[in-house]
Amino acid sequence: MKYSGTIYSPPIEANTFLLPITDGCTHNSCTFCNMYQGIPFRMLSIPEVEDYLAETKQSYGKYSERMERVYLVGADPFALSSKNLLERIDLIKRYLPNVKTITMYARTDNIASKSDEDLKAVKEAGVDDLYIGVECGLNDVLENLNKDYSADETKKQCLRLNAVGIHHCDLLMLGTAGKGRGLECARASAALENEIKPDKILINTMSAFVGTQLDEDIKTGDFIPATEKENLEEEREFLSQLELPECYFWAVHPLDSVKIEGILKDDKSQMLDKLAWSIDHVNESGISRTSRVGTL
Ligand code: SF4
Known part of the structure; x- marks a missing residue:
């Protein structure tokens, strides 16, 4: 075929x-x-x-x-x-x-x-091991992303999966809330994840690809993207608030500027250290989230 x-x-x-x-x-x-x-x-x-x-x-x-x-x-x-x-x-x-x-x-x-x-x-x-595009824990941000479901609905449906024993791997995206709201987003996302208890959390970082509404919204000024430092601060806040000792945290996507992964109970502090160092040394001019190339 x-x-x-x-x-x-x-x-x-x-x-x-x-x-x-x-x-x-x-x-x-x-x-x-x-x-x-x-x-x-x-x-x-x-x-x-x-x-x-x-x-x-x-x-x-x-x-x-x-x-x-x-x-x-x-x-x-x-x-x-x-x-x-x-x-x-x-x-x-x-x-x-x-x-x-x-x-x-x-x-x-x-x-x-x-x-x-x-x-x-x-x-x-x-x-x-269903892969779920949770993206973030804020309902208004999910509405702006046009996901067509809320964080509350994600919580309800993931709890149904848990009840029948279907494990899930949740995909979260840094930068979805735009400039100035990363920490708020991190706290809401961590609270959601702590409740729905995924086996794995996969991180990627929002970027504007060619032909997307996001790309248009950035050009017109309707969406102001977070800086890379804000994205990393969001990731650090999110990771620090997770209370899922057995969960595997994976942030090695090509779109992630800092590559970290590990089991939270063993590797969380090491991952937080790497993020802290990166936040202090981030080179904004070396990273473009609006390169408008290709696809994921
Ligand atoms: S539009 Fe893209 S991100 Fe949204 S559900 Fe479909 S594949 Fe996933």
Whole structure:
């Protein structure tokens, strides 16, 4: 099968087998995102998915039996109904019988559209470690980003995941509140994360990409971006307020100017030290968040 869609997976899934099951994004309107512009959301048919799995099995031979984890490609494949997801998971297990975990991106509204029974059924089938674009803990900022869901809704839906035992990895973005509001955002985001208890937190830093509403808003002065020092102060405040000892904190995205990662109970103070040093030595002129190049 030839898949011509956009393939993006979280960097921490670099060693996971990627299986396309959707293309595009059901929302496709966040102000900072140009990943799927002009690409309508589409669910791949069962024959398309089966073709891909058959080719994989043929190419990998006996090594396909070692695959235990699959990442489903697409901006939000969790938008599929539980029936459609379960049909595709059955297929995966027919071709890759030792797969135990199926992971993917999920928007908050993808979770909301499923009943508790649906969530239990997909968990039972192996769905786990959902990647959630939390972005920040302030409702008005999420509205400005046009995420189309609030922090309160994210909290409600992540608590539903927790109740059925589906782990989640939350993506937070520095700089979303703009100049002067980073610390407020950090405190709200930390309070939210402390309640919804992700297994992992992934950080990236907001940048203005070509063709985005954010890029336009910066040009017209409707959005004043935070300085890099403010972004790092936001990150330090956020990290310092997290009370999630077992959580893995990952801020090694290409858009993050300071690379830190670790388990909070072991590595938090070392990560805070590195941020403190970087805040004192940040070179604003060396970093452009409005380079207007490419995509994420
Ligand atoms: S950030 Fe995610 S949800 Fe928003 S438009 Fe981009 S892919 Fe879709």
